[in-house]
Amino acid sequence: xxxxxxxxxxxxxxxxxxxxxxxxxxxxxxxxxxxxxxxxxxxxxxxxxxxxxxxxxxxxxxxxxxxxxxxxxxxxxxxxxxxxxxxxxxxxxxxxxxxxxxxxxxxxxxxxxxxxxxxxxxxxxxxxxxxxxxxxxxxxxxxxxxxxxxxxxxxxxxxxxxxxxxxxxxxxxxxxxxxxxxxxxxxxxxxxxxxxxxxxxxxxxxxxxxxxxxxxxxxxxxxxxxxxxxxxxxxxxxxxxxxxxxxxxxxxxxxxxxxxxxxxxxxxxxxxxxxxxxxxxxxxxxxxxxxxxxxxxxxxxxxxxxxxxxxxxxxxxxxxxxxxxxxxxxxxxxxxxxxxxxxxxxxxxxxxxxxxxxxxxxxxxxxxxxxxxxxxxxxxxxxxxxxxxxxxxxxxxxxxxxxxxxxxxxxxxxxxxxxxxxxxxxx
Amino acid sequence: xxxxxxxxxxxxxxxxxxxxxxxxxxxxxxxxxxxxxxxxxxxxxxxxxxxxxxxxxxxxxxxxxxxxxxxxxxxxxxxxxxxxxxxxxxxxxxxxxxxxxxxxxxxxxxxxxxxxxx
Numbered sequence: 001x002x003x004x005x006x007x008x009x010x011x012x013x014x015x016x017x018x019x020x021x022x023x024x025x026x027x028x029x030x031x032x033x034x035x036x037x038x039x040x041x042x043x044x045x046x047x048x049x050x051x052x053x054x055x056x057x058x059x060x061x062x063x064x065x066x067x068x069x070x071x072x073x074x075x076x077x078x079x080x081x082x083x084x085x086x087x088x089x090x091x092x093x094x095x096x097x098x099x100x101x102x103x104x105x106x107x108x109x110x111x112x113x114x115x116x117x118x119x120x121x122x123x124x125x126x127x128x129x130x131x132x133x134x135x136x137x138x139x140x141x142x143x144x145x146x147x148x149x150x151x152x153x154x155x156x157x158x159x160x161x162x163x164x165x166x167x168x169x170x171x172x173x174x175x176x177x178x179x180x181x182x183x184x185x186x187x188x189x190x191x192x193x194x195x196x197x198x199x200x201x202x203x204x205x206x207x208x209x210x211x212x213x214x215x216x217x218x219x220x221x222x223x224x225x226x227x228x229x230x231x232x233x234x235x236x237x238x239x240x241x242x243x244x245x246x247x248x249x250x251x252x253x254x255x256x257x258x259x260x261x262x263x264x265x266x267x268x269x270x271x272x273x274x275x276x277x278x279x280x281x282x283x284x285x286x287x288x289x290x291x292x293x294x295x296x297x298x299x300x301x302x303x304x305x306x307x308x309x310x311x312x313x314x315x316x317x318x319x320x321x322x323x324x325x326x327x328x329x330x331x332x333x334x335x336x337x338x339x340x341x342x343x344x345x346x347x348x349x350x351x352x353x354x355x356x357x358x359x360x361x362x363x364x365x366x367x368x369x370x371x372x373x374x375x376x377x378x379x380x381x382x383x384x385x386x387x388x389x390x391x392x393x394x395x396x397x398x399x400x401x402x403x404x405x406x407x408x409x410x411x412x413x414x415x416x417x418x419x420x421x422x423x424x425x426x427x
Numbered sequence: 428x429x430x431x432x433x434x435x436x437x438x439x440x441x442x443x444x445x446x447x448x449x450x451x452x453x454x455x456x457x458x459x460x461x462x463x464x465x466x467x468x469x470x471x472x473x474x475x476x477x478x479x480x481x482x483x484x485x486x487x488x489x490x491x492x493x494x495x496x497x498x499x500x501x502x503x504x505x506x507x508x509x510x511x512x513x514x515x516x517x518x519x520x521x522x523x524x525x526x527x528x529x530x531x532x533x534x535x536x537x538x539x540x541x542x543x544x545x
Contacts, residue, residue, distance in 0.1 A: 020434075077453065087479070134431060136435075182497050339533070
């Protein structure tokens with residue numbers, strides 16, 4: 001196996017100033033350009049995958065299979081006219097894209113991308129260094145705090161444009177992002193509680209005992225679902241893309257932006273998708289852990305990338321499947337469904353951890369299985385009830401803020417009059 | 428302790444500098460021929476009507492206030508969660524009290540209609 005021999009000198013990178021400086025600068029540059037490339041190709045992945053969902057071909061002119069499409073888009077945006085509207089607050093208008101995009105990039109700093117590796121260098125020594133920039137001991141807090149800073153970019157862009165669409169889009173975005181941040185924070189608390197540490201690296205390593213089965217998604221599926229929904233709302237993705245609802249608000253908070261200023265917002269949105277997938281992977285899907293990674297740490301980033309791409313495809317799939325929800329329902333869903341469920345999920349894991357600590361692993365396993373069964377049964381009951389007449393009020397039960405998909409499927413299944421049956425008189 | 432964050436400074440400087448480079452790229456390479464109609468606020472082709480920054484519905488303000496209240500309570504959960512395994516039953520009981528107070532506030536909020544939109 002490739003690795004240092006008995007006689008070679010191993011230097012701890014964080015203790016060696018030169019190595020630490022080179023490592024941090026090198027990793028920053030790599031991280032930045034990898035994220036930039038990922039952004040470009042996420043847009044292509046989204047367009048291709050959405051096209052496949054809608055039975056279209058998608059972009060296929062620029063390069064083989066449209067692989068050069070992101071390059072073409074970028075060049076087009078560079079040569080576009082960059083307009084600053086007369087009514088805009090010029091300084092804030094120019095600063096807002098930067099305020100939006102920088103926090104998104106900074107979140108990636110706290111996430112380790114693989115186990116520590118030992119690599120040879122030209123001076124004949126071996127260096128033991130971490131994959132990923134730095135694993136700060138309050139990583140989860142870092143993620144929570146830095147993602148909130150992005151809200152400023154949105155609201156300042158909407159305000160500084162001095163445009164009605166932008167103003168409304170910015171307001172909507174900020175209200176939505178702060179509403180869902182509560183449930184996001186609580187679902188992060190669950191992972192912290194299970195691992196007993198706030199460092200993202202420790203949380204990832206706590207999920208490595210048994211491959212796949214010790215991922216936290218199996219210990220608290222409710223928390224994972226809530227985190228997924230909250231993160232979708234946090235990056236303003238469909239079905240929570242109200243701030244950019246083009247039928248109502250043209251382009252929302254970035255209506256007045258053109259050229260590369262627009263590209264920065266676009267970049268922030270797609271890198272945001274990648275970053276929240278990275279966070280969800282780290283906290284609930286075992287991070288870089290999978291078979292073989294412990295033997296060959298260099299595989300860590302590859303495993304991580306595969307998981308992130310899978311989550312990205314789920315996000316695109318959701319966009320291709322679910323219709324956008326109404327704004328009042330979005331807020332109601334955030335406060336009246338997500339928040340109580342998130343509190344419930346915290347209690348679930350808190351009781352679980354106490355059982356594990358006081359009584360041992362076997363009662364904990366029993367408790368977990370019972371909890372998961374109750375969760376699945378509740379989910380099943382809830383989806384079955386949707387579309388049924390409520391016995392108390394006589395009104396039809398609706399799934400608050402969920403798409404028409406589940407409810408209308410339930411409608412078709414039951415003998416509730418549909419448009420066709422009323423027309424045919426067959427009801 | 429603070430030196431832990433030094434590598435992040437590298438990423439911060441890099442991303443700020445690169446964002447500004449990207450920001451001014453179109454101004455460097457793109458055309459720049461503003462006309463009065465072109466730089467007017469976009470309003471679907473109509474003449475802009477009145478100022479855009481007007482009075483904001485109070486419900487947005489209410490959401491912001493509620494967020495601050497609950498977000499602080501969520502932040503209280505974090506340090507507790509980090510050492511919860513060591514605290515055991517004691518931690519569960521004390522946090523249960525806090526949790527109960529939080530729930531009472533939340534239920535009151537719900538009851539008086541603070542969570543209704545419209």
